[in-house]
Amino acid sequence: MAWNEPGGGNNKDPWGGRGDQGPPDLDEVVRKMQDKLGGLFGGRRRRTDGGGSGGSGFAGFGLILGIAAVVWLFSGIYIIDAGKQGVVLRFGAFSEATMPGPHWRIPYPVDQVKIVDVEQRRFVEIGYRSGNSGQASVSVPREALMLTKDENIVNIQLAVQYQVSDPREYLFNTRDPDAVLKQAAESAIREVIGTSEMDFVLKQGRAEVVGRTREIMQKTLDSYNAGLLISDVNLQDAQPPEEVQASFSDAIKAREDKERFKNEAEAYANDIIPKARGGAARQMQEAEGYKESLIAKAEGEASRFSQLLKEYRKAPEVTRKRLYLETMESVLGKTGKVIVDSDNANNLMYLPLDKIMQQSGGGRRLSSGGRSGKGVQSAAPAKGQPARPVRKIRETR
Structure with missing residues (x-):
């Protein structure tokens, strides 16, 4: 017999409940909840027997509240x-x-x-973006291409390092401090490039470009009270656009060759000019010395002539003969002499001109026929005439 049929299962449902029990009373449920809450917070608890107060519930609530307060304070x-x-x-x-x-x-x-x-080094990149490890950086033309003072275009890549100098200003004075710094960096480098010529930016002016850019950036950030300090600015690259890179490289090479030739010419000038000046000074000194020697010699001869004039006035004939002999001694003492023996007037005179010429040209002494072991030499006889002996000639000095 089924449990829900009359008389079946002793009037009980499968869960042991009474078969005639209805749905729970909502008021009863609310009342029970109120009794439990009242006991928890120290209120009076309703009992069927009219029980007493719940003092133990108040103590439990106080303990929980104290623990929560301690935990809350320690969380600070x-x-x-x-x-x-x-x-x-x-x-x-x-x-x-x-x-x-x-x-x-x-x-x-x-x-x-x-x-x-405040010690972290932060970075911002203008004109390029660094790739991951092992990857090359990527150019950003919108940021990199800039116009110079002489209306040329250069490709600039700039890296800026900065750090927080004032946390309060960094958090409250600007909405996005890092974006503000990037905009300030781009504005500063464009201002510097726009007031500089292309050759200055690409060659000798790189350090000045970096210094001026850093100065302008820092002034801009200080005016915003951004709480940022520029640590370093690096000009990573400065090149003409890729389309004209080859032509510009040729122009740079030609300019470098010009500078090289100029330096070589200056080096040669610096070497040859001192030598020329030294040679000129030496010749001037030699000329001065020659001049002084000539003057001294002329003065000496003039003094000697004056002395001779005095002697000549005293004894003209003797002085004249003495001067003649001294002159002949001076002249003949430096030349070769040929002595002709004219005892036999019938002999043909023969002069050794070849030896005389050799002596006058090479400075060698002439050797006479007798001293050289040769005796009387014969000259070729005239046509139709017999040969005649040549006079013996002696050479002496």
């Missing part, structure tokens, strides 16, 4: 690491800045702490 402890600073916000407004170390704040939702790394 925080630690700032080295190289960082904390900014405490109270109800969203700045309260104080905290340095590295342990600190306490009023826990949430009263105080909040924002930690800023």
Whole structure:
């Protein structure tokens, strides 16, 4: 017999309930919940027997509340690491800045702490984007192409390093400090490039371009109170556009050759000019010495002539003969002499002209026929006449 049929299952359902039990009373359920809550918070609990108060419930609530308060207070402890600073916000407004170390704040939702790394080196790139490890950087033409003062276009790649100098200004004075710095960097480099010529930017003016760019950037950030400090600015690359790179390289090479030739010419001039000046000075000194020697010689001869004139006036004949003999001695002492023996007037005179010429040209002494071992030499006889002996000639000095 089924449990739900009359008389079956002893009037009980499968769960042991009474078969005639209806749905639970909603008022009864609410009343029971009120009794439980009242016992938890120390109120009177309804009992069928009219029971007493629930003092133990109040003690339990107080304990839980105390533990929660302690945990809440301890949640306000925080630690700032080295190289960082904390900014405490109270109800969203700045309260104080905290340095590295342990600190306490009023826990949430009263105080909040924002930690800023003031020693971290941050980077911003203008004109290019660095690739991942092993990948080349990618150019950004919209940022890289800039117009110079002489209306040429250059491709600039700039890297800027910066760090936070004032956490409060960094968090509150600008909405996006990093974006502000990037815009300031691009504006500064365009200003510097726009007031410089192309050759200056690409060659000797790179250091000045970097210095002026950094100065303009820092002034701009300080005017915004952005709380940022520029650490370093690097001009990674400065080249003409790719379309004219080959032609520009040729122009640069020609300019370099010009400078090289100019330097070589200057080096040659620096070498030859001192030599020429030294030679000129030496010749001047030699000329001065020759001049002085001639003057001294002329003065000496004039003095000697004056002395001879005095002697000549005293004894003209003797002085004249003595001068003649001295002159002949001086002249004949330096030349070869030929002595002719004229005892036999019938002999043909023969002069050794070849030897005389050799002596006068080579400075060698003539050798006479007798001294050279040769005796009387014969000359060719005239046609139709017999040969005649040549006079013996002696050569002496």
